[in-house]
Amino acid sequence: MSGEVKNINWIEEFDLLKCCVIIPTYNNEQTLVGVVEDVKAFTSNIIVVNDGSTDSTGQIIEGFVGVDVVSYSNNKGKGYAIRQGFKRALELGFHYAISLDSDGQHYAKDLPVFITNIKENPDSLLIGSRFMEGKDQPKSSGFANKFSNFWFRVETGINLPDTQSGYRLYPIKALEKKKWFCNKYEFEIEVIVRSAWKGIKVDCVPIDVYYPSQEERVTHFRPFKDFFRISVLNTILVLLAFLIYRPKLIFREFKGKSIKEIYNTHVRNSNETKGKIAAAIGFGVFMGIFPVWGYQLLIGFLLAHWFKLNKAIFFIAANISLPPMIPFILYLSYVTGSFLMGQGSWHVDTDLNIESISTNIKQYIYGAIGLSIIMGGLFFFFSYLILSLFKSSNRQNA
Structure with a gap:
């Protein structure tokens, strides 16, 4: 830390931010006292959660002064302990909580890193990214971290270097109304994934870490059971x-924007190939007509993402089913169904509506599916043709 950082009164900073430190512990009698004493140099806002320890932890905790204690008799798991810490912290009026393992792996000297970063990015969830170089890290821990990082990226689209670290700052006030389901180690995955889904920024900050030798190391992680739980959760x-x-x-990204805004932002400067653009247009028209009213965009966005199509172009094309177009789509669907079912009639009652179609729902569904395929194909073909002619014309003018 620089001289400027060293001169900061961190106890005041913790109080101003309404931040506390939660230390879940289970049978860490050898290291708990040292961890708590180190943290006291930075804040007196400490909550120790005794997760049903069977060693001398209970007696050790009785000797703590100025430390809030949550204790229960049966071991419930790290996730449950952290959740109980959250509950107590909120009762005490805290808005942020930093979780710190009691096994001595984490250094209290890194607490200011979290405080400094949360002041710049309020209501974020910060994970302490461990500096592993030169550390005696277990091979299983390295694999687990890479495994966790991969699935976190799949689930949220966010790429982080260390999603397994237990040294974290949680915006507990922002998460106050969330209901959690996991009690064991997998809670630490659930909380960051669901926080990201809620729109809370999840980021990493650099920290140091201490890995004791194999002989001194104490771990309560059960390789088969806990890894199985984590795999099921993922x-x-x-x-x-x-x-x-x-x-x-995607809905959140496009919500409230006009088609012109979406076009200018996501389409105008797009580097998509003409085939990809035409495919997105054709697919948008297909989904706009396909008979899954109310779910076209939801299903379409999912499939567009899966097939790596431009979602903005898809969205614009899917607007073929805007209210003014619905009567025409219903009419053409009904007529198409008539031809597909061998009746071949263009005659439709002038008071055509959803109620009247319900009497011949089979004809409408067949027709809507057929029409969506036909129109999707036509829009793909003509879009591709126009784009090809446009690009050819641009080359000649150049």
Whole structure:
């Protein structure tokens, strides 16, 4: 730390930010006292959560002065302990909480890094990214971190260097109304993924880390059981990401914007090939007509993302189903269904509406599917043709 940082009164800074330190502990009698004493040099806002320890932790905690304690008899898991710490911190009026492991891995000297960064980025969730060079890191821990980083990127689109670190600053006030489901180690994955989905910025800050020798190391991570739990959670989160979060994120991006704004931002300067542009247009028209009313954009955005099509172009094209166009789409769908079912009639009642179509729902569904395929194909073909002619004309003029 620089001289300027050293001269800062960190106890006041913690109080001004309404920030505390939560230390979950389970059978860490050898290191707990040292961790708490180190933290006291920076803040007196300390909550120790005794997660059903069976060693002398209970007696050690009784000797703490000025430390808030949450304790229960049965071991529930790290996630449950952190959640109980959140609950107590909110009761005490704190807005932020820094979680710090009690095994001595984390250095209290890094607490100012979190405080400095949260002042610049309020209501963010900050993860302490561990400096691993020259450290005696277990191979399993390195693999687990890469595994976690990969799935976090899949689930949120955010690339972070260290999603496994337990040294974190949580914006607990911003997360106050969230309901959590995990109690074990997998909670640390759930909380960062669902925070990102909520729109909370998740970022990393640099910290140091201490890995004791193999003989001194104490870990409560159960390789098979806990890794299995984490794998199940990631499977669920990936499904939710592709079914709900990703489409929701795209909706949020386009919500309230005019088609002109979307075109200028996402299409005008696009480097897409003419085939990709035509495919996005054709697919947008297809989904705009396809008979899944109310879900066209939701399903379409998901598939456009899957097939790596320009979502803005898709969105503009899908607006073929705007209210003024709906009567024409219903009429053509009904007529197309008539021809597909062998009746071949262009006659439709003039009072055509959803209620009247419901009497011949099969004809409408067949027709809407057929019409969506025909129109999607036609728009793809003519878009590709026009784009080809336009680019050819530009080359000649150049």
